Amino acid sequence: MPKVSIVIPIYNTEEYLRGCLDSVVNQTLRDIEIILVDDGSTDGSADICREYAAKDSRIIFFTQENAGAASARRAGTKVATGKYIGFVDSDDFIEEDMYETLLSYLNDCDLVTSAIQKEDGAVWKDNLAPGQYRSLDEMQYIIDNMLVIGNSIKRGITCSMVSKVFLTDLARLAFENVNLQLHSGEDFDFIFRYVLLCKSICITNICKYHYRKRENSRSHYVNHAYMANVSDLYLSLRKVFIGHNCEKRLLEQLQMLMTRTMIETIPVRMEFAWKAKMIQYISPLFNKLKEKKVALYGAGLIGKDFYLHMVRMGQEPVMWVDKQYESYQEEYPVFPVEALQRTEYEVLLIAVKKQELAEKIKQELMAIGIEQEKIQWEEPIKVM
Secondary structure: OOOEEEEEEEOOOHHHHHHHHHHHHOOOOOOEEEEEEEEOOOOOHHHHHHHHHHHOOOEEEEEEOOOOHHHHHHHHHHHOOOOEEEEOOOOOEEOOOHHHHHHHHHOOOOEEEOEEEEOOOOEEOOOOOOEEEOOHHHHHHHHHHOOOOOOOOOOOOOOOOOOEEEEHHHHHHHHOOOOOOOOOOHHHHHHHHHHOOOOOEEEOOOEEEEEOOOOOOOOOOOOOOHHHHHHHHHHHHHHHHOOOOOHHHHHHHHHHHHHHHHHHOHHHHOOOOHHHOOOOEEOOOHHHHOOOOEEEEOOOHHHHHHHHHHHHOOOOOOEEEOOOHHHOOOOOOOEOHHHHHHOOOOEEEEOOOOHHHHHHHHHHHHHOOOOHHHEEOOOOEEOO
8 A cells, every 4th residue: 555645636737747747756755656637638638647657557547527626636535545645736846855754744643734835936834833733722723723823814724735745534534525616715625624634733834845826727717706606615614614613713714714815815816907906005104195296116915005095095106116017017007117217206105015125125226326215115004
């Protein structure tokens, strides 16, 4: 019996699939089973899978009619023979020692977690402290904070399945009632069902998984029915939490998470006009700048909120700039930083969250001749 079964759901990822499969078959942990589930691909993905299966006896390959990632993962889990199970998305890749490293931390726990490296260098990791959680009190802490830590906006355990190792038998149980009709958030539905089955968990900040963001992937496409999907996810998890001895706290976390999703995610996935966006951040400097000619630097989350607030208050900035202006111009009136040299303004407001980044930007602006006295930043206020 192999130690770990690795399930890879596949749907039209021909461009990335070889890189993914190479990273899995070359794992330093050799005692693995690799289960490839083609979810009705219409490109050359299935042929690539057959090619790899012919060369490596550890690979099991089968196809199914297109039914979504959750269905493909569950189908793979049903045939898995390893004591433990992991999941990899077919457009991503993993480091060669990922599973050997995670198993070294598992130490008979029911779940071990790790972090994910994104293409832009950002790391997505759990916000709970690394370590093993085994006692009743420790597992109670996990349950009380797994979706949302306290009253914060931080998630306790990341909802991604791909950065974790599970017990195969428990994974089958968790999959039994997962809503297979979800086209987004199916990871949520599985992960939090699974955690409630655990008696021990190991949290780590190990980062061996590399995530690629594809614009045409199922998790990023525009979906005008996305609100219905969020409702289905809420009802699916609510059914699990009702009757649990921690029902009150679980439902509280779920409601906080759904509220955040409605504010932050639904407008993006349903392609709402940016002017309809809910504002989360404002600057404490706004009142002081009412009668000033203000230029705005930064078009990320904070910058968009600042700009929208200023427009709604009748204080539209005289210029809005960003180094990555080209990626925003189709939807927002953002210009290159050099446009400041052709603009008359009294204050240049930096729209970023962290002081360290604001200081770095300030130095860059001063280096191109912007007067220090004109550059202003204060930590944004979260209003939503």
